[in-house]
Amino acid sequence: MTVISGTQCVSSVQGEISDVLGIPRHKIDVKVKRVGGAFGGKETTAGMFASATAVAAHKLRRPIRVLVERFDDMAITGTRHPYRFDYQVAIDDDYRLLNLDVQAYSNCGATIDLSGGVMYRTMTAIENVYNIENVDFNGKLCRTNIASSTAFRGFGAPQAMFCTETIMKHIAEEFKIDVNKLREQNMYNEDDVTPYGQRLTKCNIRRCWAECLELSKYETRREEIEQFNKIHKYTKRGIYMMPTMLGIGFAEHKLLNQAGALVHIYTDGSVLISHGGMEMGQGLHTKMLQIAASCLEIDISLVHINNTSSDKVPNASPTAASGSSDLYGLAVQDACNKLNKRLKPFKDAAPNNSWKEWVMAAYSNRVPLSATGFSM
The missing domain is CATH 3.30.365.10 (Aldehyde oxidase/xanthine dehydrogenase, molybdopterin binding domain)
Structure with a gap:
């Protein structure tokens, strides 16, 4: 059986069809020329449509084509996992991060899908670019009555980074200090060890940050924007710079x-x-x-x-x-x-x-x- 599917993983679709039809994988050939956009959304969800199509083709012994209407596609397709974060953070007199305690809740939707892996990536990205002495992370997967959330670009890491940067902004506002100075005070250095035991070699975080500040003329532009906003009541401008760190490859598997x-x-x-x-x-x-x-x-x-x-x-x-x-x-x-x-x-x-x-x-x-x- 030959199956053409819009998927990010031909082996996954091949395996699902094999399970549904009860035939070995060597009798199923899944092909993809190109996919019109994906970035996570077609990693696991393509199998449900491919399997249903394969059942019809296997039963009727004729070619079958399935196109999902836009309304049904949007109703079925999962999105990025929405998160809620509750946190407590401790700092010393020099504004160095000593302890971070995070309770994360992800809205998984109706099925588990890849929610466990997404939460794992959230956990391993929670410190972002900062050397925090102690991190206590507890994640909970919440089953709800919406379409199942799935893989989406960043796979849980952007949520973690947003949480951490919100914390940094919170600290800066509470103590009335420049958030960028706070960031620089806590960024990783060469040979620092992450909360999950990874030693950072060739750590270029500080160099990248400094180059971005310099090449973008950030401080000059920020001052110009502040002056603009003071004299314009209804038209406002803004500028923001935020560091991120993302590991590549499959960590959990x-x-x-x-x-x-x-x-x-x-x-x-x-x-x-x-x-x-x-x-x-x-x-x-x-x-x-x-x-x-x-x-x-x-x-x-x-x-x-x-x-x-x-x-x-x-x-x-x-x-x-x-x-x-x-x-x-x-x-x-x-x-x-x-x-x-x-x-x-x-x-x-x-x-x-x-x-x-x-x-x-x-x-x-x-x-x-x-x-x-x-x-x-």
Whole structure:
């Protein structure tokens, strides 16, 4: 069975269809050319539509197409998790953060979906860019009668950052100090350790902050805006700068930090790439084309990206957690490096030949021109 689905994870849809129909995964091929926007919303929810379509196709033995009307789509589709934060914070006489106690409540909607992972990311992002000696975080998942909340860009971290920056603003207003000075007083330094035990190496938080202040001419613009607001009663301007820190990759489920790719070289010199990632507007396919062309030292016009397909790259992880370019780029590079190693004897033997001639020489000597790549 071949299924075309607008999803961020072909393996997930493949598995759901397999469970629903009671047939093994090797009989189900899920394909995606590109997705018209996603960033979390199509990580888990596409399976319900794909599974229903697959049941109809399996029963009727004919092609089935399902398009969800806009009203139904909006009613079903989940959004970012709304949060409520209750907090207590302690500081010393130098306004250094000593203790942060946070109780977080997330509105999960009708089902659990990815709410546990979202809360986990909220927990590991709660300190934002600040070195807090003690952090006590308690999160509760709240089941409610709305559409199930799901993955959404940032995956719980923006909520945590907003909470922490609200706290910083609260402290600054309470003690009548500049919030940016308060931030700088508490930012991480090199080799500091986060509340969850990660040692920060190559910590550029302070450098990035200073450069942003300088390049944006923040202080000058803020003074100009304050003067403007004093003399204009109805028209107001504003400017704000806020630091953020976001970890990439899957933290709670490290097994998902893996990627595969398949690269074919044809005898006319053209190259076909298959990888497990989804193109959803972030330019992933373009990056993979560039990596392959650079590794093989050929013109990018010779390289083509195939559909993302579960029969080409099995067990693909979701395109999520801001890590797809890193993972799939290394997988494509790994496959291309294997092919370069096989072509090297023919390049060394005839360095003035063309790419196509090297490929034909390898083919004539029965050298395989396909390779898989893997990264983790």
